[in-house]
Amino acid sequence: xxxxxxxxxxxxxxxxxxxxxxxxxxxxxxxxxxxxxxxxxxxxxxxxxxxxxxxxxxxxxxxxxxxxxxxxxxxxxxxxxxxxxxxxxxxxxxxxxxxxxxxxxxxxxxxxxxxxxxxxxxxxxxxxxxxxxxxxxxxxxxxxxxxxxxxxxxxxxxxxxxxxxxxxxxxxxxxxxxxxxxxxxxxxxxxxxxxxxxxxxxxxxxxxxxxxxxxxxxxxxxxxxxxxxxxxxxxxxxxxxxxxxxxxxxxxxxxxxxxx
Amino acid sequence: xxxxxxxxxxxxxxxxxxxxxxxxxxxxxxxxxxxxxxxxxxxxxxxxxxxxxxxxxxxxxxxxxxxxxxxxxxxxxxxxxxxxxxxxxxxxxxxxxxxxxxxxxxxxxxxxxxxxxxxxxxxxxxxxxxxxxxxxxxxxxxxxxxxxxxxxxxxxxxxxxxxxxxxxxxxxxxxxxxxxxxxxxxxxxxxxxxxxxxxxxxxxxxxxxxxxxxxxxxxxxxxxxxxxxxxxxxxxxxxxxxxxxxxxxxxxxxxxxxxxxxxxxxxxxxxxxxxxxxxxxxxxxxxxxxxxxxxxxxxxxxxxxxxxxxxxxxxxxxxxxxxxxxxxxxxxxxxxxxxxxxxxxx
Numbered sequence: 137x138x139x140x141x142x143x144x145x146x147x148x149x150x151x152x153x154x155x156x157x158x159x160x161x162x163x164x165x166x167x168x169x170x171x172x173x174x175x176x177x178x179x180x181x182x183x184x185x186x187x188x189x190x191x192x193x194x195x196x197x198x199x200x201x202x203x204x205x206x207x208x209x210x211x212x213x214x215x216x217x218x219x220x221x222x223x224x225x226x227x228x229x230x231x232x233x234x235x236x237x238x239x240x241x242x243x244x245x246x247x248x249x250x251x252x253x254x255x256x257x258x259x260x261x262x263x264x265x266x267x268x269x270x271x272x273x274x275x276x277x278x279x280x281x282x283x284x285x286x287x288x289x290x291x292x293x294x295x296x297x298x299x300x301x302x303x304x305x306x307x308x309x310x311x312x313x314x315x316x317x318x319x320x321x322x323x324x325x326x327x328x329x330x331x332x333x334x335x336x337x338x339x340x341x342x343x344x345x346x347x348x349x350x351x352x353x354x355x356x357x358x359x360x361x362x363x364x365x366x367x368x369x370x371x372x373x374x375x376x377x378x379x380x381x382x383x384x385x386x387x388x389x390x391x392x393x394x395x396x
Numbered sequence: 397x398x399x400x401x402x403x404x405x406x407x408x409x410x411x412x413x414x415x416x417x418x419x420x421x422x423x424x425x426x427x428x429x430x431x432x433x434x435x436x437x438x439x440x441x442x443x444x445x446x447x448x449x450x451x452x453x454x455x456x457x458x459x460x461x462x463x464x465x466x467x468x469x470x471x472x473x474x475x476x477x478x479x480x481x482x483x484x485x486x487x488x489x490x491x492x493x494x495x496x497x498x499x500x501x502x503x504x505x506x507x508x509x510x511x512x513x514x515x516x517x518x519x520x521x522x523x524x525x526x527x528x529x530x531x532x533x534x535x536x537x538x539x540x541x542x543x544x545x546x547x548x549x550x551x552x553x554x555x556x557x558x559x560x561x562x563x564x565x566x567x568x569x570x571x572x573x574x575x576x577x578x579x580x581x582x583x584x585x586x587x588x589x590x591x592x593x594x595x596x597x598x599x600x601x602x603x604x605x606x607x608x609x610x611x612x613x614x615x616x617x618x619x620x621x622x623x624x625x626x627x628x629x630x631x632x633x634x635x636x637x638x639x640x641x642x643x644x645x646x647x648x649x650x651x652x653x654x655x656x657x658x659x660x661x662x663x664x665x666x667x668x669x670x671x672x673x674x675x676x677x678x679x680x681x682x683x684x685x686x687x688x689x690x691x692x693x694x695x696x697x698x699x700x701x702x703x704x705x706x707x708x709x710x711x712x713x714x715x716x717x718x719x720x721x722x723x724x725x726x727x728x729x730x731x732x733x734x735x736x737x738x739x740x741x742x
Contacts, residue, residue: 191631214634225626227489228679238622241633246618247682249409291625 142167142330143188143299148196150180150187157183158194159354165347167298170325171332172341172362175351176375181334182222184351185301188332189217201298214242218295220302224288229275232287236263236272239294262294266320282313289320300324300331306340318344338366338379342390350374363388412683415676419690423471426697430467431459433704465599466591470697472599473591473659476606476651478692479685481666482673483613486620486681487644488543488552491674492729494667495652496722497553498539499560500532501663504649504656506563506570507531509583513574525605529653535559536645589660589715591700602658609651613685616643620681662715664722665692671729 141164150158157180165171173181187194190205190213198205200216208216218239226235237248239262240255251259263269266286271279276287285305292300302321306314314337322344325331335341341348341362348365350358352374358365363381371379377394431447432438436458438446445451446459477495484493495501507527510516516523542555567587571580619640622630627637655662669691670684677687696718703712 186628189632191628210631210636211634214632217632219629219632221626221628221632225629226624227626228624228681230624230679234621234680235625238625238633241618241622241635246621248621 139166139168141165142201144197144199145188146197146199148184148187148194148198150183150192150194152183152192157354158187161196161351161354161356163349163356163359165330165332167330168325168328169330169346170322170344171330171347171349172345173332173334173349173351174336174338174341174366179351180354181351182303185219185303185332185334189213189219189301191219211242215295216297216299218292218297218300220288220292220300220305222303222307224284226276226284226288229277231273232268232276232279232290233259233263233272235276235287236268236290236294239291242295242297258296259294262290262292262296265293265323266290267316282309285309285313285317289317293320293324298329300329302331303334304336305333306335306337314340338375338392339390342366343387362390366390408678412677412687415673415687416690419687419694423690423693423697426694426701427467427471430470430697430701431463433701434458434463461595465594465596466700467697468599469591469594469602469659470700471693472603472606473655473662474665474693474696475689476610476655476692477662477665477696478669479610479613479689480648480651481668481692482670482681482684482688483616483620483644484648484666485670486623486684487641489623489626489681490552491671492667492726492733493552494664495532495536495648496661496663496666497560497726498556499535499558499563500648500652501656501661502560502563502567503535504528504532504653505587505661506567507653508657509567509570509587512583512586513570513579522601525601525654525657528657529605529649531563532653532656533645533649535563536648540641540645585713586660587715588713589662589718590711590713591659591696592711594658598658602654605650605654605657609647609649609654610689612643612647612650616640616647617682617685620685624681660713660715662696663719664726665695665718667729668722668725669695671725 144164146162148158148161149156161184173184175181183192186192188198190198205213234248237245237251237259240251240258243255245251245255263272266289268283268286268290271283271287276284279287289305292302300321305317305321309317318340321331321333333345345362347359348362349356350365350370357374358367358370366379368378371377375392377392380391380393382389428440428443431443432440438455438459442451442455443459446455449456481494484495484498485491505528507530508524511524511527539555539559543551571583574580619630619635622633622635631637669688672691673684673687677683696714699717700714703714703717706712
């Protein structure tokens with residue numbers, strides 16, 4: 137790890153409906169890193185993401201940028217964490233530009249029709265980065281899954297927060313869009329954002345992430361650079377499969393593998 | 397590229413302003429009509445003269461003492477019903493939400509009926525709206541508790557059905573137990589919903605609560621927009637969703653409770669008004685609030701004029717008329733939302 141930690145969690149425990157979902161999770165992450173959070177279904181990945189953003193009550197301490205999360209008002213939290221939930225829920229047929237502009241809500245831009253020049257620029261940058269400029273007048277409920285995911289991502293980028301938490305942003309997308317989304321998040325990380333991505337795609341995680349965190353049954357069981365974090369032992373014990381490892385165009389390739 | 401604005405295009409803004417202007421003109425015309433129409437017909441000019449103190453004494457009494465309170469109540473009650481319908485639809489991200497489908501007016505009526513039937517309050521005391529507001533608050537609170545977070549259409553409608561049935565049964569029980577048969581009859585008529593024979597005393601009874609409810613609901617408008625992305629994302633954008641829910645419950649209860657206390661139950665305006673506005677204003681739940689309120693006013697004023705014009709040997713209650721028109725509209729909405737309803741078992 138390089139640089140000082142920006143986001144730390146110490147002894148994080150989360151109980152949901154009487155069940156201990158996160159058990160004593162501690163981590164320390166730096167800005168400018170893309171962190172992939174992986175693990176089997178029900179391992180507690182989404183819960184960890186929500187606990188880090190302060191969206192659900194947890195025992196233990198979370199610090200972001202040197203401040204205790206619990207001491208930050210809702211508005212301040214919203215400026216530090218941009219949160220992209222699963223499924224890209226959009227209830228009303230609003231134009232895509234209004235959805236993206238909601239990303240400026242934490243900065244006081246409550247009305248998408250009256251954005252300050254600063255907010256307007258942030259929205260424009262986000263829409264250009266995700267290539268949704270030509271969709272801006274379209275109603276989000278009429279977009280395809282891939283288009284909607286890009287609009288959702290633009291909304292998250294528009295917050296221009298130091299931390300992005302993305303929950304399965306590549307789920308149910310075709311391979312091209314999956315790579316596009318990861319590329320966008322990679323660019324954000326390269327610009328200094330701490331990006332944490334929940335994903336089931338170990339191949340994408342290994343290719344794009346600096347760090348991989350492996351959760352299993354609510355515990356953080358492995359973390360580090362992709363090849364080390366996803367060792368043969370972790371693959372066998374956590375995922376109960378093996379992996380095919382290779383190199384293609386000078387990049388490490390990992391393909392989950394099990395005999396059938 | 398940076399000079400480019402991403403905000404709403406000029407066309408959108410122009411269209412919204414012209415819709416608003418048209419609504420205001422419509423409401424003003426309906427108020428004038430409401431002041432002019434009745435057993436004694438008065439021309440708009442006479443109405444305006446009487447309003448501002450000229451014209452004969454009789455005309456002044458008719459316009460200022462008899463018809464003006466009725467028109468004010470029609471305007472205010474229609475507005476709060478339209479506004480609370482739009483607010484509930486925004487909170488629940490659900491185009492079928494409305495106070496009357498969730499049993500709020502029925503519950504408010506129960507609260508008021510208890511006060512009347514047991515002689516706990518004079519029909520013109522503040523105890524009536526307070527009881528109505530308390531009962532409306534309880535009903536919306538219970539509904540949102542039962543439905544839980546991110547409730548689907550089906551759960552909301554079923555919970556609303558249960559609550560309005562319970563309120564109806566409780567009201568029937570109170571009338572059942574009431575020793576005075578005339579009181580029961582009077583309550584029955586009152587429950588049908590009417591603006592007839594209301595005085596400024598009634599206006600004073602309802603208006604403070606309606607205004608307070610409207611201010612509370614309107615103050616939450618921007619939060620409704622963030623809820624388009626779901627409760628969790630709204631929270632992540634800095635909106636206190638728990639507080640928002642409470643504000644909507646309080647605002648709806650104040651407004652609907654205050655309205656029901658003087659008019660009885662008038663249904664379906666809250667459901668219909670936002671729907672009439674969506675094709676013109678768009679689906680943004682924040683922008684729908686004020687146009688829906690004005691549409692609600694126009695609908696109730698028009699219905700209240702219609703009951704005076706429809707020839708009949710008894711007087712038709714305005715609440716009956718809004719339901720007769722509103723229920724088929726509701727059926728039409730269900731038909732249109734059939735797909736969402738089918739998949740709405742969330």
